[in-house]
Amino acid sequence: xxxxxITRRDFINGVSAVTLSGLLGxxxxxxxxxxxxxxxxxxxxxxxxxxxxxxSFEIAHVARDGGFTGPVQARDTGEHYDLVVVxxxxxxxxxxxxxxxxxxxxTRVLVIDNHDDFxxxxxxxxxxxxxxxxxxxxxxxxxxxxxxxxxxxxxxLSELGVDLSRTGGIEQPRIFSGMNRGVFFDSDHFTADRIxxxxxxxxxxxxxxxxxxxxxxxxxxxxLHDPRVNFLPGMTPRARRVLLQSISYxxxxxxxxxxxxxxxxxxxxxxxxxxxRVDSCPAFMAMRYGAPGFAGMGIEQDPVDDSPVFHxxxxxxxxxxxxxxxxxxxxxxxxxxxxxxVTAQADYGELDxxxxxxxxxxxxxxxxxxxxxxxxxxxKAAGKAPVRIVYQKPDGSDPARHAVTAENVVLxxxxxxxxxxVPELPDPQKEALKYxxxxxxxxxxxxLGNWRAWKQAGISSLSVPHGYYQHLLLDSPARFGAFETVxxxxxxxxxxxxxxxxxxxxxxxxxxxxxxxxxLATSFETIxxxxxxxxxxxxxxxxxxxxxxxxxxxxxxWPHGYAYTYDTLGDPEFPEAEQPHVVGRxxxxxxxxxxxxxxxxxxxxxxIDEAERAVQECLVSRGYT
Numbered sequence: 001x002x003x004x005x006i007t008r009r010d011f012i013n014g015v016s017a018v019t020l021s022g023l024l025g026x027x028x029x030x031x032x033x034x035x036x037x038x039x040x041x042x043x044x045x046x047x048x049x050x051x052x053x054x055x056s057f058e059i060a061h062v063a064r065d066g067g068f069t070g071p072v073q074a075r076d077t078g079e080h081y082d083l084v085v086v087x088x089x090x091x092x093x094x095x096x097x098x099x100x101x102x103x104x105x106x107t108r109v110l111v112i113d114n115h116d117d118f119x120x121x122x123x124x125x126x127x128x129x130x131x132x133x134x135x136x137x138x139x140x141x142x143x144x145x146x147x148x149x150x151x152x153x154x155x156x157l158s159e160l161g162v163d164l165s166r167t168g169g170i171e172q173p174r175i176f177s178g179m180n181r182g183v184f185f186d187s188d189h190f191t192a193d194r195i196x197x198x199x200x201x202x203x204x205x206x207x208x209x210x211x212x213x214x215x216x217x218x219x220x221x222x223x224l225h226d227p228r229v230n231f232l233p234g235m236t237p238r239a240r241r242v243l244l245q246s247i248s249y250x251x252x253x254x255x256x257x258x259x260x261x262x263x264x265x266x267x268x269x270x271x272x273x274x275x276x277r278v279d280s281c282p283a284f285m286a287m288r289y290g291a292p293g294f295a296g297m298g299i300e301q302d303p304v305d306d307s308p309v310f311h312x313x314x315x316x317x318x319x320x321x322x323x324x325x326x327x328x329x330x331x332x333x334x335x336x337x338x339x340x341x342v343t344a345q346a347d348y349g350e351l352d353x354x355x356x357x358x359x360x361x362x363x364x365x366x367x368x369x370x371x372x373x374x375x376x377x378x379x380k381a382a383g384k385a386p387v388r389i390v391y392q393k394p395d396g397s398d399p400a401r402h403a404v405t406a407e408n409v410v411l412x413x414x415x416x417x418x419x420x421x422v423p424e425l426p427d428p429q430k431e432a433l434k435y436x437x438x439x440x441x442x443x444x445x446x447x448l449g450n451w452r453a454w455k456q457a458g459i460s461s462l463s464v465p466h467g468y469y470q471h472l473l474l475d476s477p478a479r480f481g482a483f484e485t486v487x488x489x490x491x492x493x494x495x496x497x498x499x500x501x502x503x504x505x506x507x508x509x510x511x512x513x514x515x516x517x518x519x520l521a522t523s524f525e526t527i528x529x530x531x532x533x534x535x536x537x538x539x540x541x542x543x544x545x546x547x548x549x550x551x552x553x554x555x556x557x558w559p560h561g562y563a564y565t566y567d568t569l570g571d572p573e574f575p576e577a578e579q580p581h582v583v584g585r586x587x588x589x590x591x592x593x594x595x596x597x598x599x600x601x602x603x604x605x606x607x608i609d610e611a612e613r614a615v616q617e618c619l620v621s622r623g624y625t
Contacts, residue, residue, distance in 0.1 A: 043117035044126035049524040051556035055395035059365045063420040072368040074390040074401035081108045084406040086366045088113030089120020091595045092412030093323040094611035109358045114365035114394040119320035125445040125554045136445035136494040137315025138556030144309040145603040152612045153605040160322040161337035164308045175477035182459035185212045197458040201292040217263035227295035231256045237300040244284035245568040252283040269465035275439045275500045280508040282568045313485045327358045342480040365394035369422045408618040415597035435580035436564030440515035442499040447552030453542035455489040468530040469497040508570040516559040562602035587617040
């Protein structure tokens with residue numbers, strides 16, 4: 001059987017920079033102010049608290065709390081579209097693209113999104129530092145998944161100009177020659193503060209000899225990482241699989257690998273698939289994602305056939321930008337490909353231009369989607385009535401509401417808001433849509449004046465088991481035409497820091513809810529303080545000075561982060577047709593549902609696949625197929 005290798009997925013869901021420059025002193029403030037000189041209104045240049053930032057979602061909570069029961073009054077704009085898409089992330093933009101491809105370039109489409117930028121979780125962070133443009137990603141990071149992309153998803157990427165056969169000439173791994181993955185041991189949980197470089201799931205005894213561990217933990221971790229050891233002897237491969245699906249990875253480590261507490265603490269920062277922690281991740285899934293302890297035993301498993309892996313400097317924001325370039329050509333002006341889109345400047349004033357067949361309306365939240373009044377319930381359910389869509393400012397500051405109508409609607413927003421904005425859905429479908437608990441994640445982008453400390457430590461990525469952020473990664477070295485992401489250690493670079501709120505001892509869904517509450521309650525000032533303190537503690541011994549070396553900071557907060565995925569510990573074994581995401585995505589009249597939630601999988605290819613399915617359902621509802 002093929003075993004998945006370690007990739008960047010192993011480490012893997014505001015204020016303006018001018019305002020931020022007034023809050024922070026030193027060289028950071030000057031750089032933040034300079035970065036907005038050219039395009040102060042460009043959303044990717046905004047720093048501070050981004051992602052689901054204050055002012056982008058408050059009306060959604062009003063809807064959740066019953067604030068929109070009964071008829072919702074709104075001013076009719078007089079606009080009628082073939083399709084309205086609720087949500088401007090990759091799934092929503094893909095739905096608009098598939099719908100126009102099916103019905104032709106004259107098809108009228110409106111995309112509505114509550115944020116000030118398109119892309120959803122595919123968020124772009126942009127900086128102007130010392131005469132250079134630097135980029136980072138504020139959410140979904142890579143073209144990758146633990147299974148092959150479908151024909152649909154691959155075809156869309158190809159038509160957007162993404163050619164993965166060219167990535168070998170784009171990636172520049174030589175820049176990080178001699179640098180690899182490291183682990184930071186903190187003295188609060190181990191015996192000293194120390195970075196160790198060269199960690200792998202089969203780390204040899206030589207790696208552990210300098211680890212700040214007590215001797216029993218050192219011996220236990222050496223034994224665990226020995227690929228020859230079978231911790232489940234006397235069992236068939238099938239029996240091992242059944243056992244590992246029924247226990248957490250922590251239970252495996254404690255009860256079968258016999259790790260003492262300090263050795264188990266080494267794994268407390270690991271987030272396996274969709275932020276499943278050591279206590280909530282099934283041991284079988286931990287094994288599939290490369291966790292140590294399983295190499296020496298035969299375990300029945302399905303073949304692993306990963307997709308290709310490719311990382312744009314701004315993550316999959318480049319895919320969203322390529323979609324926009326084809327939907328509203330005036331936004332980028334000229335045709336774009338996978339290299340040119342990286343540095344292309346978007347004209348946000350062209351997104352919602354009157355007369356354009358496709359319009360993208362930002363900064364508006366949909367609060368009601370319903371088939372037009374006067375139609376019978378039977379006609380609505382049968383798709384014989386068009387749809388009314390009501391929206392308003394997402395922060396609630398303006399009570400004015402506006403309404404448009406459409407022949408079809410694709411809901412590419414979060415599943416958990418749909419029951420509150422589409423009250424005419426059947427109750428079983430509403431309950432299914434409420435089943436998952438979105439995974440909270442925080443992606444912080446930091447601009448460093450140099451990366452000498454990282455070079456000295458010999459690492460390009462770092463796991464921090466008990467840190468405020470659990471995973472730190474320097475940007476990937478790559479060249480897109482004349483644009484290079486990483487230069488010499490003396491040059492500025494973007495650093496990506498990933499935080500998964502961790503509340504061990506609670507069920508996984510409850511951990512997600514607790515993490516969401518913590519994230520919403522934490523101020524930017526507190527996050528900035530924790531960010532600076534962590535970097536100083538880790539890299540101070542290597543010459544890092546947070547007051548001088550941090551030149552930019554963007555906190556991409558995603559309380560409702562990645563799509564919920566099922567697991568063998570936290571979810572019952574549903575029959576396929578009764579899985580909540582399958583029940584929840586059923587079309588209703590002229591309304592269809594597309595998003596990663598509706599595929600129960602937090603990957604870009606799933607968002608694309610679900611968009612195409614929803615569009616097919618729309619076409620059926622209008623009698624086209």
